[in-house]
Amino acid sequence: MKDRGIWRGAILGFFLLYMIIPLIATAIFSVSTRWDHTILPEGLTMEWWTAVTTRRAFALTLKNSMVIAFWTVLLSVILVTPTAYWAHLRVPRAKPWMELMTILPFGIPGVILALALIRFYSTVPLPIINKPAILIAACMVISLPFMYRPVVNALEAIDIRTLTEAGLSLGASWPQILLKIIIPNIFPGIINGSLLVFTTVFAEFTLSNLLLGSRFKTFPIYLVEFTRFDGRQASALAVISFTVAWVASLILLRLVRGRTHIEEAVGAR
Amino acid sequence: MADSVKKTQSTSSRPGFAWLGLLPFFAFGFAFEIIPILRLVRSAFSDSQGGLTIENFSRVMTPLVTQSFGNSFKLSGLTALIGMILGTMVAYAIIHTRNKSVRESVTALADVTTNFGGAPLAFAFIITLGSTGIITLVLKEFFGISLYPNFRIYSISGLVIAYLYFQIPLMLLIMIPSLLGLRTEWQEAASNLGASNLQYWRQIAFPILAPSLIGGFILLFANSFGAYATAWTLTGPEIGLVPIQIAALIRGEVQLDPEAADALASLSLVVMALSVIGYQLAIRRARRFQR
Numbered sequence: 001m002k003d004r005g006i007w008r009g010a011i012l013g014f015f016l017l018y019m020i021i022p023l024i025a026t027a028i029f030s031v032s033t034r035w036d037h038t039i040l041p042e043g044l045t046m047e048w049w050t051a052v053t054t055r056r057a058f059a060l061t062l063k064n065s066m067v068i069a070f071w072t073v074l075l076s077v078i079l080v081t082p083t084a085y086w087a088h089l090r091v092p093r094a095k096p097w098m099e100l101m102t103i104l105p106f107g108i109p110g111v112i113l114a115l116a117l118i119r120f121y122s123t124v125p126l127p128i129i130n131k132p133a134i135l136i137a138a139c140m141v142i143s144l145p146f147m148y149r150p151v152v153n154a155l156e157a158i159d160i161r162t163l164t165e166a167g168l169s170l171g172a173s174w175p176q177i178l179l180k181i182i183i184p185n186i187f188p189g190i191i192n193g194s195l196l197v198f199t200t201v202f203a204e205f206t207l208s209n210l211l212l213g214s215r216f217k218t219f220p221i222y223l224v225e226f227t228r229f230d231g232r233q234a235s236a237l238a239v240i241s242f243t244v245a246w247v248a249s250l251i252l253l254r255l256v257r258g259r260t261h262i263e264e265a266v267g268a269r
Numbered sequence: 270m271a272d273s274v275k276k277t278q279s280t281s282s283r284p285g286f287a288w289l290g291l292l293p294f295f296a297f298g299f300a301f302e303i304i305p306i307l308r309l310v311r312s313a314f315s316d317s318q319g320g321l322t323i324e325n326f327s328r329v330m331t332p333l334v335t336q337s338f339g340n341s342f343k344l345s346g347l348t349a350l351i352g353m354i355l356g357t358m359v360a361y362a363i364i365h366t367r368n369k370s371v372r373e374s375v376t377a378l379a380d381v382t383t384n385f386g387g388a389p390l391a392f393a394f395i396i397t398l399g400s401t402g403i404i405t406l407v408l409k410e411f412f413g414i415s416l417y418p419n420f421r422i423y424s425i426s427g428l429v430i431a432y433l434y435f436q437i438p439l440m441l442l443i444m445i446p447s448l449l450g451l452r453t454e455w456q457e458a459a460s461n462l463g464a465s466n467l468q469y470w471r472q473i474a475f476p477i478l479a480p481s482l483i484g485g486f487i488l489l490f491a492n493s494f495g496a497y498a499t500a501w502t503l504t505g506p507e508i509g510l511v512p513i514q515i516a517a518l519i520r521g522e523v524q525l526d527p528e529a530a531d532a533l534a535s536l537s538l539v540v541m542a543l544s545v546i547g548y549q550l551a552i553r554r555a556r557r558f559q560r
Contacts, residue, residue: 036401109495
């Protein structure tokens with residue numbers, strides 16, 4: 001019995017080291033003067049952080065990523081929430097089709113979605129190619145599962161039919177029912193979905209690189225450029241990325257304590 | 270069922286009309302997901318006049334692309350297999366740890382790290398296991414092991430290590446509910462009936478866990494088969510992997526041959542579609558034991 005305890009400890013120990021060392025190494029690397037032939041850094045400095053964050057491109061790419069993430073979250077909420085509610089209340093037969101639509105993006109790698117969108121929108125007269133709009137649309141597609149699942153789970157947890165009928169019989173209009181009754185009741189689900197969408201989109205490299213590239217540089221593109229040009233400044237950017245993902249995940253963990261979402265873990269790779 | 274249908278009709282005057290409310294959602298899905306993908310597959314089978322052909326497929330199957338499929342299958346299969354085994358072992362270790370705070374913090378770490386991927390992760394591994402990385406230095410200094418030049422983080426074997434960083438936590442999240450579904454009563458019942466520990470694992474636990482293990486393997490496989498950002502940051506545009514080759518065709522780094530790109534994308538869509546179907550089937554079986 002004691003043997004097995006040791007094994008468990010060893011497995012967990014190795015796992016923790018493997019998960020944590022790259023993160024700590026990156027953080028230390030970003031504040032080291034030089035760290036390429038000694039076990040410990042030769043000295044500490046904030047030089048790389050200042051250098052990388054005072055560049056104009058830093059603020060610009062950070063802003064671009066925020067803008068894309070903001071619009072994706074907002075439009076996803078607007079697209080998914082009323083539809084999910086309506087399907088739930090009035091057209092339950094449509095639910096399997098919505099489910100299918102939101103599962104499909106798991107099977108479509110970013111490179112293929114980007115290719116399909118470029119090919120299709122270069123033939124139709126909708127001028128969104130090479131514009132941020134196409135990136136937002138693509139990000140909305142890949143984040144459909146992240147938005148849809150939590151919202152539907154929240155809807156299933158409350159009795160929307162009774163709430164709606166109560167609202168209607170008291171003379172509330174449909175927008176009033178949606179905004180004042182349904183949304184406040186499923187708000188944790190919406191926030192949960194929004195955070196998942198935000199982290200996915202903020203870290204999204206494949207779609208932004210292939211759809212817009214240098215026309216509209218996002219934060220991950222800026223980071224990748226630096227990995228080829230200055231490692232120490234790139235490591236500072238990587239620390240920022242990890243922090244954003246980490247903070248969002250911590251908030252999520254608070255919200256959905258004790259539940260794990262496997263599908264939601266498959267994201268931007 | 271009949272009751273709910275009746276109820277639906279009582280709040281809705283015209284049932285067909287209610288579908289209109291779903292129009293924006295489905296319009297969006299068709300415009301940015303279904304139609305572009307179908308058009309891509311259609312175009313993969315089209316010649317320049319729009320006639321039906323499979324010529325694009327034979328043209329795209331250059332030695333580099335064939336090799337890329339081999340590499341992608343190898344990389345995805347290997348990281349899925351290792352991820353499945355290690356993820357299950359860690360999951361088992363987690364749920365049998367009596368210390369509650371250890372259990373919770375490791376699960377939280379897995380939850381957070383599945384969100385770490387792509388470029389920052391790739392770069393973290395360059396710092397850790399690159400030619401002057403910290404682990405490379407520690408191995409050389411304290412253990413006399415020289416990783417380089419036999420191992421390179423900027424290669425397929427490097428990608429295996431980097432991909433496992435998100436594969437293991439993902440497997441762990443899949444296996445924890447399944448392992449928790451194994452009731453201690455079953456093990457007790459088996460041993461009361463005279464079964465050995467090995468018999469319990471082979472004849473009871475493993476058949477129950479099998480759908481989760483298979484589902485997990487498939488999900489991990491698909492997860493790495495489509496991965497682009499990590500591979501691109503670590504290895505650059507030359508490496509022979511399917512997503513990298515598709516991206517190269519999009520960016521026109523190779524040649525401007527859109528139908529060939531469509532053909533290549535369609536081939537990998539087949540792999541992904543089979544994976545998604547396999548995963549759904551496996552997970553449906555697995556869920557029977559989780560409630």
